[in-house]
Amino acid sequence: MAAAQPAPAAGAQSPSVHLSGIEKSFGAAKILHGVSLSFQPGEVHALIGENGAGKSSVGKIIGGYYAADKGVVEIGGMRLDQATPRRAMQFGVAMIHQELQLVPQLTVAQNVFLGLEDNVAGFLTGSDNRRFAALEARCGFGLDPRRKLGDLAIADRQKAEIMRAIARDARIIIMDEPTSSLTADETERLHKVIAWLRDEGRTIIYVTHFLDHVIEVADRVTIMRDGRVVRTGTIAGETKASLVEGMLGESAEVAYPDRPPAPSPDLAPRLELSGVSSGAGLKEVSLSIRPGEIVGLIGLVGAGRTEVARAIFGADGLSAGAIRLDGVALSSLSPQAAVKAGIALVPEDRRKQGLVMTQRTRPNMSLPHLERISRFGFLDMAEEKRRTRAMIDHFGIVPGAVDGEVAYYSGGNQQKVLLSKWAYGAPKVMILDEPSRGVDIGARRRIHDFIVELARAGVAVLLISSELEEVINLSHRGYLMSEGRVIGEVDCASITPDQVLYRLFHVGDTPAAPSHEPQGPSS
Known part of the structure; x- marks a missing residue:
């Protein structure tokens, strides 16, 4: 157990x-063991660790969403005696959740100011858009209130969640994976907002897997x-x-697995x-993927990457063309x-989609495959448990219970359950939309190994990732997309992320590619 941090010295x-x-x-699973920590005003304090390390917990x-079984939480020198989000907010605490806590049916401005609406004698004044404009001027996210x-993409919903926390004028802001769906430019903008909040003397508790x-x-x-x-x-x-x-307890090289050999160009496409x-x-x-090939979008x-995945999976209808x-x-x-x-889709929003x-774990994995594990209309529960146990062992899911409560798993272990759900059925085509979003470096490594395993087994893999290093280092080929169109095709073994960005922004003079060496992931 880590030693408790000493109380501040006199005058500090x-x-x-x-x-x-x-x-x-949670039940028999103990997730925090005698944690003692202090967070100072005017600092950005990062919490890092593998999935299941206890960071989000x-x-x-602190945010009042969980009540500690033992121990003391003090905020501003006062004990937080009731663990509820409302009580924590009264103490000046706001939280940005990894799994977004917003109301889809309301507008962006209504979500940002939910519970903080201006009113006169109980009647709303309708000032949300004016207040939103002032907040947007500070954040610069470009959202329409x-x-x-x-109706927004998940990245824009994440921006709204960030603005919602800032709007509460909290002195302590907990950010749980706030950049998991943001582009590099949007992340830089958020970091400027964080620096502004810190300079105002606020405490930022920053939970992230992005070590950069x-x-x-x-x-x-x-x-x-x-x-x-x-x-x-x-x-420093x-x-x-x-x-x-420090996270793994051992020295670890941050690297990608070797790609399997590219299939012959003469091989007929599995998906077209x-x-x-x-x-x-x-x-x-128009695009194609051969058996055993990893193709990146x-x-x-x-740009339309998720829309391609949904069209292939039949979630969105076609107005023209063929699959x-x-x-x-x-x-x-x-x-x-x-x-x-034989087409499987791992969506980017694991909790909602x-x-x-x-x-629990077992029905989550077996749900799309009930016909395969049923006999004469009756579910073969022994086979269901056997397959679930095999997937748990294969991915190293923690906790390892066949009937574990998925809702209480860490984000990385939930993602492993989702991957297991589709590996369970031995698909011909696997579509992975942001498969490593919000997971730690250990889980990310296992997911990358899984992608390579699929290709080695002859599965056609379509990989979508906002991290250019990830999609380039794992894919054989890549299709560049912009505004719903394919604008080019690249050999991922001979192109760099910088060159891809030049192409995506339609800049003519791209930098020369160095001799290709696999690059480490950005987290």
Whole structure:
């Protein structure tokens, strides 16, 4: 157990948040073991660690979403005696959640100011848009306050969640994976906002898996492992390698697995799109993927990558063009028909689109495959448990219970359950939309290995990732997308992220490519 941090010396600045001996369990699973930490005013304090290390749980205890089983939470020198978000907000605490806590049916401005509406004698004054303009001038996210939130891409919803926390004028802001869906430019903008908040004397508790971001913006960092504090110190002198070593308990090289050999160009495509257009904004998209090939979709947020995935899976109808699987046109495609044909989709929003959070691990994995594990209309529960156990062991899911409560798993372990759900059925085509979003470096490594395993087994893999290094280092080929169109094709073994960005922004003189060496991921 990590030693408790000493109380501030006389005359020293008092911490804005102090945790002492915090313990927390869910059922038999203990997730925090005697955690003691202090967070200071006017600092950005990063919490890092593998999935399941306890980072988000610490944030949720400070934010009042979880009640500690043991220990003391003090905010501004006062004990937080009731663990509710409302009570924590009264203490000046706001939280930006990794899994967004917004109302899709309301507008952006209504979400940002929900519960903070201006009123006169109980009647709303309708000043949300004016107040939003002032907040937008500071943040610069470019959101339309009148747009319905449910119509926005997940990256724009994440911006609204960030603005919602800032609008509460909190002195302590907990940011749980705030950049997981943002582009590099949007992340830089958020970091400027964080610097502004810190300079105003606020405390920023920054939970992230992006180690570059930690080194760039944090003043101090706490490394957690298995629900315990490993160490806390200033960021000065830390490197990605030293942070990874602290997280894993061993020296670790941050690298991508070797790509499997590229399939022969003469091999017939497993999946082929010809002139595909859709009401969701696709315009004459043509691409192909061979068996055993990893193909990346590369583009900025809003380029149409997710829309391609949804069209292939039958979630969005086509207005023109054709989709062929092993040379046979797929007509009247629906998600049910896609699954039956051997097409799997891991969506970017695992909680709302990928998993059933009210169900346990076993039914989550088996749900799309009930016909395969049923006999004469009756579910073969022994086979269901056997397959679930095999997936848990294969991915190293923690907790390892066949009937674990997925809702309480860390983000990385939820993602492993989602990947297992589709690996369970041995698909012909696997579409992965942001598969490593919001997961730690250990889980990310396992996911990357899984992608390579799929290709080695002859699966056609379509990879979508906002991290250019990830999609370039894992893919054989890549299609560049912009505004719903494919604007080019690249050999991922002979191109750099900088060159891709030049192409995406339609800049003519791209930098020369160095001899290709696999690059480390950005987190």
